[in-house]
Amino acid sequence: MLIVIETNSELPIYEQIVRQVKFAVATGSLRPGDRVDSVRDLAKKIVVNPNTVARAYRDLQEDGVLETVRGQGLKVCSRALRRCLAERKSLIRERLQEVLREAAQSNLSREEIEAIVEEELNRYVPVEEVP
């Protein structure tokens, strides 16, 4: 399980963990029944306090994504895949809405906004080869 924390992100650390676990479930990296890193292990990996990870895991439990096995750790719920698949796009959409609304309000033209989007996507998403 690979969680990466952006320290200057606008999102708090616990929320970054929550989102990334949800994405991992949605993409199949994490499957129902899988164990996730323990609170202390993940805290060590991403260099944050265990309480911060515990906060994220608590939220994920409340969201029906993780469930606890006391003394053993946490595992992915059986219903998690469906939940996270349903949620992934809206999680992304919400943030895009906010940023694009601001972009529009800054009076950048649509072409300018789209150009920035393409540039940034080119950076992060490989262009698919057309056969």
Place this chain on the structure above:
Amino acid sequence: MLIVIETNSELPIYEQIVRQVKFAVATGSLRPGDRVDSVRDLAKKIVVNPNTVARAYRDLQEDGVLETVRGQGLKVCSRALRRCLAERKSLIRERLQEVLREAAQSNLSREEIEAIVEEELNRYVPVEEVP
């Protein structure tokens, strides 16, 4: 001068004010020499504490966008237009970078991401008529 605060934005209130003043200058709504709303007036308009507005205006002074006329108010610096024009796109780009990086990492396909962007842009930016 129209400042609109999104209460559930990821950006703190003072930063929203800073950005929106910069955009207003970049687009010409505010010109060098123009007065901006007083701290107390804007606080009343957007329903926040005057100290919050003062914080934003202080930052804008440090950024060379506004300058103070003690007892009279603040006005737009003569060099503000150039600064804000230069800065507008990078302000927008930074946030788009963050959000698009996350979108890519969520494993949504490029097509899906682009589709969301188009949908949201259609909401905020009128489609230009092609003559």
Place this chain on the structure above:
DNA sequence: CTTACTGTACTACCTACATAGTACAGTAAC
């Protein structure tokens, strides 16, 4: 001169987030 505005600068308080440290009970391995 008085009043009403202006920015600036504080104090005190609250919430949210994050950290550090500690402790407890449950589980597993030796």
Place this chain on the structure above:
DNA sequence: GTTACTGTACTATGTAGGTAGTACAGTAAG
């Protein structure tokens, strides 16, 4: 039984953002 892990639950502390209230000095209008 002991040790090492597990999650959970606290306390105390610090930072950031925001609020409320107050006070001061500068400016302008009547």
